[in-house]
Amino acid sequence: MQVLMQVLNGLQLGSIYALVALGYTMVYGIILLLNFAHGDIIMVGAYISWLVMAQLGMPPVVAMILSVLGCTLLGVLIDKVAYAPLRNAPRLSILITAIGVSYFLENGAQLVFGADAKVVPAFTDVSTIQLGGASLSFAAVATVVVTAVATVVLTLLVQKTKLGKAMRAVSEDMGAARLMGINVNNTISFTFAVGSALAGIGAILYTMAYTQATPTMGMMLGTKAFVAAVLGGIGSIPGAVVGGLLVGFAEVIVTALGLSVWKDAVVFLLLIIVLIVRPTGIFGRTMSEKV
Amino acid sequence: MAMLSVQDLHVSYGAIKAVRGISFEINEGEIVTLIGANGAGKSTTLNTVAGLLKPESGTIEFDGASIAGVQAHKVVQRGLALCPEGRRVFTQMSVAENLEMGGYTRSDAENRETLERVYDHFPRLKERRGQVAGTLSGGEQQMLAMGRALMSRPRLLMLDEPSMGLAPILVEEIFSIIKQLNESGTTVLLVEQNANMALSIADRAYVLETGTIKKTGTGAELLVDDDVRKAYLGG
Numbered sequence: 469m470q471v472l473m474q475v476l477n478g479l480q481l482g483s484i485y486a487l488v489a490l491g492y493t494m495v496y497g498i499i500l501l502l503n504f505a506h507g508d509i510i511m512v513g514a515y516i517s518w519l520v521m522a523q524l525g526m527p528p529v530v531a532m533i534l535s536v537l538g539c540t541l542l543g544v545l546i547d548k549v550a551y552a553p554l555r556n557a558p559r560l561s562i563l564i565t566a567i568g569v570s571y572f573l574e575n576g577a578q579l580v581f582g583a584d585a586k587v588v589p590a591f592t593d594v595s596t597i598q599l600g601g602a603s604l605s606f607a608a609v610a611t612v613v614v615t616a617v618a619t620v621v622l623t624l625l626v627q628k629t630k631l632g633k634a635m636r637a638v639s640e641d642m643g644a645a646r647l648m649g650i651n652v653n654n655t656i657s658f659t660f661a662v663g664s665a666l667a668g669i670g671a672i673l674y675t676m677a678y679t680q681a682t683p684t685m686g687m688m689l690g691t692k693a694f695v696a697a698v699l700g701g702i703g704s705i706p707g708a709v710v711g712g713l714l715v716g717f718a719e720v721i722v723t724a725l726g727l728s729v730w731k732d733a734v735v736f737l738l739l740i741i742v743l744i745v746r747p748t749g750i751f752g753r754t755m756s757e758k759v
Numbered sequence: 760m761a762m763l764s765v766q767d768l769h770v771s772y773g774a775i776k777a778v779r780g781i782s783f784e785i786n787e788g789e790i791v792t793l794i795g796a797n798g799a800g801k802s803t804t805l806n807t808v809a810g811l812l813k814p815e816s817g818t819i820e821f822d823g824a825s826i827a828g829v830q831a832h833k834v835v836q837r838g839l840a841l842c843p844e845g846r847r848v849f850t851q852m853s854v855a856e857n858l859e860m861g862g863y864t865r866s867d868a869e870n871r872e873t874l875e876r877v878y879d880h881f882p883r884l885k886e887r888r889g890q891v892a893g894t895l896s897g898g899e900q901q902m903l904a905m906g907r908a909l910m911s912r913p914r915l916l917m918l919d920e921p922s923m924g925l926a927p928i929l930v931e932e933i934f935s936i937i938k939q940l941n942e943s944g945t946t947v948l949l950v951e952q953n954a955n956m957a958l959s960i961a962d963r964a965y966v967l968e969t970g971t972i973k974k975t976g977t978g979a980e981l982l983v984d985d986d987v988r989k990a991y992l993g994g
Contacts, residue, residue, distance in 0.1 A: 647840070
């Protein structure tokens with residue numbers, strides 16, 4: 469029973485990391501940008517949920533829709549305002565811009581909402597579900613299911629749809645994609661929209677589990693998801709999921725052993741080991757630099 | 760009226776002037792080639808016509824409408840496709856997916872039809888349609904790049920160095936396909952370092968040198984021109 473609980477905990481935490489890592493990996497895949505503001509988009513999603521439910525007293529389903537929608541729009545807006553003008557700039561410029569956007573969102577949230585944590589109300593009264601005599605946390609089960617569905621949908625989108633193929637084409641060779649008649653800017657915007665929508669879903673699942681919104685909550689979450697994406701091989705969808713689960717399980721195991729103060733250290737140690745042994749990550753392929 | 764008319768085109772990369780006031784025309788149904796040494800501005804010219812680069816000054820008219828400075832993805836829609844230098848196929852996508860991307864601006868029904876035609880010209884692509892493009896040989900990749908460009912149903916097909924890095928026998932094959940495509944109604948603008956081959960299939964040719972046009976004439980004329988022979992045909 470104890471073991472089953474821990475496995476479910478690992479799956480839940482890992483799934484959240486996986487969702488966030490998917491967003492990271494998609495944006496990296498298409499414009500080779502580590503979007504450091506990605507974690508902060510989740511923070512904004514959490515505040516939207518809080519705002520809609522706790523302040524405006526609207527039902528949870530409205531909060532969910534507005535969180536996902538708000539994150540999606542924010543992601544596209546960030547790309548248009550901050551990254552698109554730098555499309556032909558050196559990669560370092562756009563990386564630094566991403567860090568700037570991250571600080572802007574964190575400090576902006578602190579200015580607007582204050583530094584203290586806001587409690588996000590529960591999305592549902594159901595707290596456990598019964599499964600074959602075992603009583604499982606509803607949030608955990610929902611998180612795992614939603615992540616699994618999101619991963620399948622995302623994979624189908626990228627592999628099978630015209631837009632998904634255009635994303636892969638842009639990711640490989642922007643100039644050649646243009647020659648095909650693909651509108652590169654729209655394709656990149658779409659990628660940001662999808663990645664940020666996943667962040668919005670991540671925000672809901674995260675606040676289901678931890679019920680708090682703080683201005684800096686996206687920082688550690690984003691960093692862990694980044695580690696997950698790199699572990700799995702950045703740019704790879706299955707890599708992001710496996711990396712997310714690995715990071716989640718590592719944290720849960722360390723915590724279960726009573727060493728919870730070490731859990732962050734263990735995650736980063738995992739990253740260091742992978743970078744030494746297999747720098748491209750588990751599913752990563754060696755990419756030749758584009759000239 | 761010429762199908763494509765380029766007048767006094769100037770293109771720069773930062774401070775470097777790559778094309779300095781070139782003018783040329785292509786009539787419907789022709790094969791026209793731009794020949795010249797490395798760095799003469801041939802690829803720059805094609806890339807500018809295709810919309811990948813912005814001209815500094817000058818006019819580019821296709822079917823009488825200006826396309827100077829029009830973005831590349833919109834140029835394709837007008838019926839003008841560029842098969843770029845170095846092929847630039849999507850190496851991680853399958854042959855079929857590459858072709859599908861070529862038909863990005865066209866409807867599914869149109870693409871089904873065009874695909875049959877492309878497979879007729881390049882039977883090898885049909886055999887390998889499920890294969891990842893990166894695993895194709897150089898010649899097959901060139902065929903894929905050309906097939907991909909054809910998927911947009913261009914009226915003017917621009918080919919940038921289609922023979923580059925290919926064995927002589929494959930060069931022959933590629934050029935005979937270019938000839939076929941032209942005979943089936945596609946106008947061709949060909950940029951080549953292999954001047955001999957290019958001139959032998961071209962109706963007309965322009966010789967580029969350091970960003971300007973040095974000479975023009977029919978393919979047959981330039982093949983026997985002393986200056987051209989010395990500079991580009993190895994004597």
